[in-house]
Amino acid sequence: MSREDQFAEEVGREEAESRGKGRTVTVGWSVRFPTSDAIWAAPKAFSRKDPKPASAKSVQLCPAAIDFDRRHFVVPCPVDLTLAFKRDASGQLTLTDADGDQSAMRPQGRANLFQVQPPNEWRHPERPVLQFTAPYVFVCDEPCWIVQTPPYLHWFPEQRPGMQMGGRFPTHVWPRPLAWAFEWYDLSKPLVLKRGDPWFYVSFETENPSAHVRLVEQEMTPELEKYLDSIIDVSNYVNRTYSLFDEAKRIRPETLLKPKG
Incomplete structure (x- = not known):
C-alpha cells in the first residue's frame, strides 16, 4: 500500500470510529429479467490502466482521486446496437436499427x-x-442510497449524441430494477452501443461518508421477489413515488440481503 493510500485509510478509520459506524457496507446485486440472463454481466469496480507514476506528486497517487475512483462500479453494456432516428414524409420521427x-x-x-x-x-x-431495461437490483439492509450516472471516468473516441439521465434513490427501501434512460440531443447522429463497453456507473452514499461498499452477488430469495413485486411499476398508478417510501418501510422484511454462495 502506498503512503497516500495508507493516509486515506487512516483518515477513514478515524472518521468511522468517531461516528461509531462501520467502515464497510455490503450491497448485494442481482438481475431480474425473465429470459436471457447471460447477457447481463456483473458490475465491476472501476479501475485504471495508467502507466507507473513518474513523480510522487502524480495524479495517480492523489488520495482524493484514488478514493473518488474506487467508489464507482461499472455496469457493462449488454448488446451491440446502432440506433438512428429518421423522419417520415409527414415529419414524424421513427427509431430504426441502423445495422x-x-x-x-x-x-x-x-x-x-x-x-x-x-x-x-x-x-x-x-x-x-x-x-432501456437495465434489470440490475441492488439490495442493502442498512441506510444506503444508490446513484446512477453516465460513465464519465471513461473516454470514448465517439461522443454519444445525447446524455444519459442520472438517478438516485434509497436502495435499502426501494431496491427496484434500474433503467437506462437516454435523452437524444443530436438526431442527425446515431447512438452506437457496444457490448462490454461501460454503459453506466453506480456508486453508493452511506451514513458514514468514509465507509466503502463491498458489492456481492445477491440470491434472489422468495422474500426479495415478493418485496420487488410490491414496488415495481407503481409509477404506472401514482405520481411522486418517493411518497411511498414510508409504506415500503412498513412492509419490508427486516433482512433482504443474502449473498450467493
Whole structure:
C-alpha cells in the first residue's frame, strides 16, 4: 500500500470510529429479467490502466482521486446496437436499427429491451427519450442510497449524441430494477452501443461518508421477489413515488440481503 493510500485509510478509520459506524457496507446485486440472463454481466469496480507514476506528486497517487475512483462500479453494456432516428414524409420521427439485416438483434429482442417514451414525457419537444431495461437490483439492509450516472471516468473516441439521465434513490427501501434512460440531443447522429463497453456507473452514499461498499452477488430469495413485486411499476398508478417510501418501510422484511454462495 502506498503512503497516500495508507493516509486515506487512516483518515477513514478515524472518521468511522468517531461516528461509531462501520467502515464497510455490503450491497448485494442481482438481475431480474425473465429470459436471457447471460447477457447481463456483473458490475465491476472501476479501475485504471495508467502507466507507473513518474513523480510522487502524480495524479495517480492523489488520495482524493484514488478514493473518488474506487467508489464507482461499472455496469457493462449488454448488446451491440446502432440506433438512428429518421423522419417520415409527414415529419414524424421513427427509431430504426441502423445495422439493418446485419444487426446482432432481432426485432423481438429490441422490443423487449427498450422503448421510446411518449413525446409528452420528454423534457424537450425535440429531444426524444429512449429507455432501456437495465434489470440490475441492488439490495442493502442498512441506510444506503444508490446513484446512477453516465460513465464519465471513461473516454470514448465517439461522443454519444445525447446524455444519459442520472438517478438516485434509497436502495435499502426501494431496491427496484434500474433503467437506462437516454435523452437524444443530436438526431442527425446515431447512438452506437457496444457490448462490454461501460454503459453506466453506480456508486453508493452511506451514513458514514468514509465507509466503502463491498458489492456481492445477491440470491434472489422468495422474500426479495415478493418485496420487488410490491414496488415495481407503481409509477404506472401514482405520481411522486418517493411518497411511498414510508409504506415500503412498513412492509419490508427486516433482512433482504443474502449473498450467493
